[in-house]
Amino acid sequence: MKKLLCPQCKIAAMYLKNDLGERLLVYVLEGGEVVPKEEGVSMEGFDLTEVYCLGCSWHGSPKRLVKR
């Protein structure tokens, strides 16, 4: 599955945040599925409805990412 990209800076590296402010590196796949960068890492407790770009200040719904 292809990774979707930040609508601003066009990179695929995103992260999630949890209530403690911790970050978890993820990608968003075509279709909107959020997956951890490292296979097998639990996303429990992280908010999957908002992703943050590692490359710029953009954040928002995974549905807003673009194909290129």
Ligand SMILES: [Zn+2]
């Ligand atoms: Zn970005």
